[in-house]
Amino acid sequence: MSNMHRIQWFDQQIRESRYPNSSQLAEKFEISKRQAQRDIEYMNITLRAPLAYIAKHRGYVYEEQTYILPHLYMTEDEKRILRFLIHRYRQYDYDNADAANRVAYLLERFTDAEDDSIHNRLPVFEFNPKLMQTVVLLSDAIKKECAVDLLYEGERLRVYPVKFESRYNIDYVLSHCEHNQKQRMLRLGAIDQIEINEQSKRNSGAILPVKAYPSDEPWRPVQQPFTAKIQLTQQPGPSWGGFAAKPSTDSSDLYEIEFYDTEAFLRHLMTSAWSALLAPKWLREKLRARCGSVLNRLNEEVEG
Structure with a gap:
């Protein structure tokens, strides 16, 4: 569940004069007390909630009753875009990397923090509708372990996508190529057409595990573009x-x-x-x- 749901609950408890605290928040949403305390700190620091701890009641109140939480509702599409941005900043490993990682942490507070799987399947790329649609279809194929038919740099391919990777600000999907039985790193921006082929499944036994495929293209790191x-x-x-x-x-x-x-x-x-x-x-x-x-x-x- 998103921390925004927890914050809304905490806000409602305060307005009902129930003096909520981190222990109650942790118990209510089955999270750690440390995570609950981070939610409270987020309300105080980022959302500028005028929180005050009342020792007598062992809980929080608002020092200013006129305070209203900012608009917290986001659509699934908005959350998806935020996740793209989170992954982008997490992968940044150059100058000012610490600042980029802090941005990723802040953005993560607006999404479902428990959904760690998103970091394993989303690439780093600029936001545009075509790339988003490509990622959605490839993500679905990875989840279903089925093939996709691609038009890639003028070449017709049937591949089994495995995972997304980013290398120095270029975005790829690691795939098993059915034609030459090799791993291929396919650049997302070069995929012109894509169609899921659900009749061709990886779990049919005919598809080898990822380590069994030789790499089609060795990669060497480059520091500057x-x-x-x-x-x-x-x-x-x-x-x-x-x-x-x-x-x-x-x-x-x-x-x-x-x-x-x-x-x-x-x-x-x-x-x-x-x-x-x-x-x-x-x-x-x-x-x-x-x-x-x-x-x-x-x-x-x-x-x-």
């Missing part, structure tokens, strides 16, 4: 296919795109619309080599 200068045909907003994007001061249609995973970014360049890749030079060379390899294979097929 690379930045590509790209001329785009359309304004991308805050991200371009899941990669952070911001307008360049050089030109109105030029954008600076940040990326950590070079391989994922190269695949995105191969399947997305853009006008010119201006920098960095090494990325241009990698893309040229990749395209040359594809052309060579096509020429070999024609000659054969």
Whole structure:
């Protein structure tokens, strides 16, 4: 149950002159006395409730009877968005990480604190409707242990999603690929179409446990993002296919795109619309080599 339900109960007890305390709150909602005391501190510090402890009655009252709790009701969609934000701040591990973690703690007080499973299945990503829908469908597939059919960077795949992961501000779903029997880290921003296939189940016995699958792509940590200068045909907003994007001061249609995973970014360049890749030079060379390899294979097929 959300701590907001507990706070509302505590508020009502005060208004009925029942002098509630942390022990009563803990007993009522079957939580620890320490958690109950944190709820009371939250009322006092964050909600600015004028609480006063009356030793004679071993409980609390309001020093100002005119105090009213702020509007606490939230829809499930609002709670879901808050959980996304909580997970985002929890995963932040760079400059000012302590402050980000404190923000996560504060936001968590507005949601169901006991629902720890949310941290195991939600990724770190900017909020937009398409990504939210992708996450909802993938979460459902993970829960049901069934396959999903994807259009991923122009490739049709059937995969069994296992869990969400975030790596340096890029969001992935770890999946078992049915085609090559390998683990694949699929970037959420690159999933164009998704459909749950409930007839294909992981628990059928044909699907190996996660450790039995070799990794399709080794990952090496990078401390700072690379930045590509790209001329785009359309304004991308805050991200371009899941990669952070911001307008360049050089030109109105030029954008600076940040990326950590070079391989994922190269695949995105191969399947997305853009006008010119201006920098960095090494990325241009990698893309040229990749395209040359594809052309060579096509020429070999024609000659054969």
